[in-house]
Amino acid sequence: MTTAGKFTTDVAVIGAGPAGLFAVFECGMLKLHCHVIDALPAIGGQCTALYPEKPIYDIPAAPEVSAAELIARLQAQIAPFAPRFHLNQQVVALQRREDAWELVTSRGTSIQARAVILAAGAGAFGPNRPPLAGIEAYEGRCVHYLVSDRERFRSQRLVIAGGGDSAVDWAIALAEVAAEIHVVHRRDRFRAAPESAARLAQLAAAGKIQLVIPYQLAGLEGDGGRLSAVLVKTLEGEQRSIAADHLLAFFGLVSKLGPINDWGLEARNGVIPVDPATCATAAPGVFAIGDIAAYPRKLKLILTGFAEAAHAAHAAHEIVHPDRALHFEYSTSTGVPGQ
């Protein structure tokens, strides 16, 4: 784990999806150094989080490439420019300092950059938290979105919510240690590996796991951050209460714009208006590219994000080096470092 630190750089790139990664390349070609921040522990944005194995067919000159492979190739392409990555942390604040922008992350990392390229897609990826009243008070202690230590749940009464691999696999794994497990799901079918679904059914038949179907989460009961019961209801609204010490909620990842809404960038319905010629936002020195950048007839495609990365890098050069005229050169003339 990296510890919080203070850094200064030319360009801070928020978001390590395809657009953000290619921005590192375009900046690098203009001799601008980048730091890249992402909320996820791995680079690649949607390509990594949502569809790593799917083939993509509309990347120019790559007739078919899987999303994971596309990211691996981008990583290789930007390696010569030695970007510094700060992963597993969300940028929570963006503030104007004297002649730079300061970004602060959820881990306390501070980065001062002359220009910022916001390649934040639909926002920071994080756990899909059920919208239950007062849930914040329980999070970390009695409400969990991932399991890092199985022993923590020994002899505890657990409610596991969700119908995917995580919910099913953890229900099976924790059945050995927990005092009681209720699995709450809205329908009979689990979208999990067939062997896992079969194992879950076995454990349920043996009485080791209680299936609470068809129910969804409705509320939490407890006191001072200590959970005592999880309320569930059917789709028709019939309610029931399950005594529990912990709720493990596995509803996958969602992206949230969150703090980006408050950065004075005129965010609206999840996107930020830009001038398509420069990708400049309403804040001088802050550029937006990729899915988050909006202008008339915008296409949310990876290839659009790549082109926007080039526009933003050239415009950022003027911000970082206002005194230095940019002499346009092709990569065939300049080459890349180390080649």
Added chain:
Amino acid sequence: MPVIHVTTTEGKEIDLSADNGRSIMEAVKANDLPMLAACGGALACATCHVVVDPDWYERLQPPSEDEEDLLDTAHGLTPTSRLACQILMSDDLDGIRVTLTPMD
């Protein structure tokens, strides 16, 4: 052009028209109504979750298994919950009523 009657989470009613073949999600986004639709219709999230009027729900093609899988990750489900990106407009659906769900 078929019309979609949309009710927002605040109870505001808005009529949209949509070309045949376009999804309700696309029509909602084109009219700048509050809906995230984060994945842009790639069937990779549930942020275009809408509640369809029960009379209209019956007339829709049933949801695919992929749509059901994503509905598993939506909150505040009802018996007539659907993903708006999966409902394609046609003359048969002229006048359909849907209610949006909270963006957060």
